[in-house]
Amino acid sequence: ATPSRQQIIMRHIGQLCLILASLHLIAAADRCAKSNLFKCPNCDGILVSDCLECDGYLNTDREHGICYSRQLFGTHEFLDPDDHYPFLWNDIIGAIVWFLAAGVATACGVGGGGIYVPLGIILLRFASKPSSGLSQASIFGASLGGLILNIRNKHPDEKIRDTTGKRGSDNKVISYEKGKTKAEIEEDEKLYLSSQSDDEQERRFYSRPLIDYDMALFLAPMEMAGAVMGVIIQKLMPNWLFLTLAGVILGFTSLKTYWKFQASYEVDKKNREEKRAAEAYNENGRDKDIVPDVDLNSTNIAKNEMNIDTIEEESSTDDETLILQDDADKLAKRRELLVEDERQYPAEKIAGLVVLWIGLAVITFLKGGKGVDSPIGITCKSPWFPVLTACQFIWVLGFSLFYGFALVRKNAIKVENNYPFHENDVLWDQGKLRYYAVFTFAAGIVAGLIGIGGGMVLGPLMLVLGIHPRVSSATTATMIVLTSSSVAIMFVTSGLVPWEYAVFFFSICFCGAYTGKKYIDAYVKKTGMSSVLIGILAAIIGFATIGCFAIVILNLKNADWCFDGFKKFCVVKDEEASQCSVDQFRELLELR
Template sequence: MGAAISTVCYNLKLRHPTIDMPIIDYDLAVLIQPMLMLGISIGVAFNVIFADWMITVLLIILFIATSTRAFFSGVEAWKNETTVKKEAANQLEANGNGTEEADNELHHGSHSNDTENVARGLAIPEVGVLENVRWKELGLLVFVWMAFVAVQIIKNYTATCSAIYWVVSLLQIPVSLGVSGFESICLYKGWRKIASKGDGGSNLKVHKLIIYCLLGVLAGIVGGLLGIGGGAIMGPLFLELGVPPQVASATSTFAMIFSSSMSVVEYYLLKRFPVPYALLLVVIAIVAAYVGQQVVMKEIIKMGRASMIIFILAFIIFVSAIVLGGVGISNMIKKIERHEYMGIENFCKY
């Protein structure tokens, strides 16, 4: 969560490099985030029920599959960028402008294709935070977050599995469906559009909107189950949906603030949240995120390849699979040696 907060604070003042919009796609966030939050609540419940070894196996499989898919997406993006670079250089050389001017055109030229623009140059304009934030959409997201947090707090003061407990829990469904449904209608009617996708983000078909929402729920379930906030899943998912890498990274991180903080609240209420250890990790994550934004992004801009964002994402997810998987397997071995129970838990005892 610390990394998400630090990164979002940095991204709030950034504009899209080729379209007149913030780097964060707020309409995409409003569509996905309520369903992501609903999935988080379901996933946390599954985390209580499932044995640790089951969660470890799921985490390893998911992270390896996600990182592999992201890597191949990065390779494809790299090839496209290379083709664009060669075409631009050849065209300018044919006009007698020379290689140096080709590089200059590559970084400052303008094309209609947004993906090509991102590949050419990653210099992102900055504006004031207040004028860059879309307050109505942000207000909707905060409303959903507050409603879900209120539900979790009320549940904490009711008997688990009682009638009131289930009634309160089900209140999350109309909240998430209401906000995502409203956004879906706006996108379907053309009143709003997922601007980061260009022409492909307007007048979306019903089946696509349903798929987007279901994928949001699925990402939330996995994020809540594995305790990863959903960001590692939403980033590759947005890339698969055709969102440019910079926008995919910024929007998934923005949504992760709400989902990860929601997970923190739920695990804290379940007494599964070591506060001192978590605070240490928050500080480390904030520092790491700052370094990533200030150092790594400058290198990416210098190279002129947005695909590097995808490769970095794939690498982080793969390393997470190795590290978290190794820790999980180590804990499994210790439990086996101690002959501890490793089956399905009773949810109602919590």
């Protein structure tokens, strides 16, 4: 049998992993240990293998073999009297690029980390891992700006009825209102509102928020658990391997997203053409030959409405169009579920997400790190360190399991009462829980590992599984707020993120996301071309892939093609060395 495209790609990824393993064996011999030592201004110019070990001087100058610091919008550096490192224009241009990228990325349901990481290295000239930390702060700002818009928006199907639907081939209950022209829909809506149900309650339309909070409560903690694991792994990895893995993952994701874009674009294009043709046909011929057909259709629709509200079940040879049996009890329960789902700001669900975030943040601060000391005196060599790390996993995974099983129970009740699911809804069961949990955990690992928000992995996954693009982007963006803020805190406590840059680019991305998403969402809603979001997403991920591999090649070239090995997980400086670092840094600040 001919292998599929996915099998071929996975085979190539396996071959690449073997190459990377071979390169690491070469690095294990310390072939380039001496060539990778840099002078740190701390404590009489000590030599370090990585400038991340040099407190306050995270940037690497390979040409001069030194570590240096920098200031936001600085015209020169106080540690650089020869003015080798002016970053004024880098920061100005970076702010403009970050603003534009935040708007486009957030509209697609991703944080933009795949753009920020390579641009942080190329444009802002940060080292790889500080760039990842800055990326997380930027993602947090962008996703928070998008959340302010998403939380007010409603689901694309704004007029949900309390009637049953038809049972589809996937055993999903779907609504009737598909494939009709605008005029037919308006007439059908009037008939629905004027009809009476068995309990003589007045008909009305229902809606629900664009964000799927139930899905977010299940998937967000699973993604955060993966992010914790990703940050742990990242501390061990050399920069070249870190960026290569990022490129491989993003490249595969870009291909998957592009294939989805091609399929979705054809569907959107076909639907748009059919809708225009139907509306033009109605406008030109409605007064002549269409009247009998419309009356007949209206009669059939009215008949269907009557059938829906009685216990009668229509006989049909087509299993996909069987009218579901209904009664007054199911109708009452269905309305109760619709009213519950209609709440735009479900307090208990939003509170659940907030409690989840606070719990993880508290445990992270208790652990401390190189950037922020633990308030209870814990270091990475302390016996309590692995205990608190385990508590992080128990906290988030416990949340995910609790809300996951609640999601399955709620879905079973909906199916039992003939709930009118949207055709892009997920019918949750144990199998889907496991499937989504595994891939979401993997997306979280990628988020913590390479400094992206996880949306570049999770967003395409949701699209492949059939979730509506707008719902997917809004729900993913909500999860990214939690994940990126949590990972940003972890980077800060690890001493990898300059505070002034983190706060500034957080603000820039917040404004850019709010502005860009507002206009892009308006275009998608007006045209109905949801595939535009998928296409932009594929382009963003493709650009990020190219950027990652370009940076790997440039860095290896500057290092004379030396592949360094894995780093130590735990390095605790003694009190004297730490005090030396602090005193010298204070002296330099006073000299300014």
